[in-house]
Amino acid sequence: xxxxxxxxxxxxxxxxxxxxxxxxxxxxxxxxxxxxxxxxxxxxxxxxxxxxxxxxxxxxxxxxxxxxxxxxxxxxxxxxxxxxxxxxxxxxxxxxxxxxxxxxxxxxxxxxxxxxxxxxxxxxxxxxxxxxxxxxxxxxxxxxxxxxxxxxxxxxxxxxxxxxxxxxxxxxxxxxx
Numbered sequence: 001x002x003x004x005x006x007x008x009x010x011x012x013x014x015x016x017x018x019x020x021x022x023x024x025x026x027x028x029x030x031x032x033x034x035x036x037x038x039x040x041x042x043x044x045x046x047x048x049x050x051x052x053x054x055x056x057x058x059x060x061x062x063x064x065x066x067x068x069x070x071x072x073x074x075x076x077x078x079x080x081x082x083x084x085x086x087x088x089x090x091x092x093x094x095x096x097x098x099x100x101x102x103x104x105x106x107x108x109x110x111x112x113x114x115x116x117x118x119x120x121x122x123x124x125x126x127x128x129x130x131x132x133x134x135x136x137x138x139x140x141x142x143x144x145x146x147x148x149x150x151x152x153x154x155x156x157x158x159x160x161x162x163x164x165x166x167x168x169x170x171x172x173x174x175x176x177x
Contacts, residue, residue: 043098043130045102046102049139056158066131091129093122100113108159
């Protein structure tokens, strides 16, 4: 076993103790993983990407498919923390100090907007509030498309901000969350 010098031993001990925790800091609401050069928060930038057989649809700053909850009666069906909806469909609030999202490749900047609710600012596209789906594991997944839950149906958006309704989704029953 190599002999540790006092400064090295102190550094190793400090690193070990730092990993022990013990603090009472609350966990962040959402976890994001970014590659170098990617936005730190998914709500700060949106672009269009080809996603399976849906075509080019709106994705967030991490490249994850973005969804909207809508019904025949209401453009934005409420998805709230109280109903448990945001546990399955995390909302994309702008980080403090950010007043708008940035339009990336293929996104019409004039369709990007914001909506205020519960003291937070949320990005919108063509007036739709934007969400991720908890069961999409990676960029390019579209597992939430066509799911009927929480009082509406979940769709992706195309470049013009219109919900994408895949032909095979017409008879899709979705999940009953």
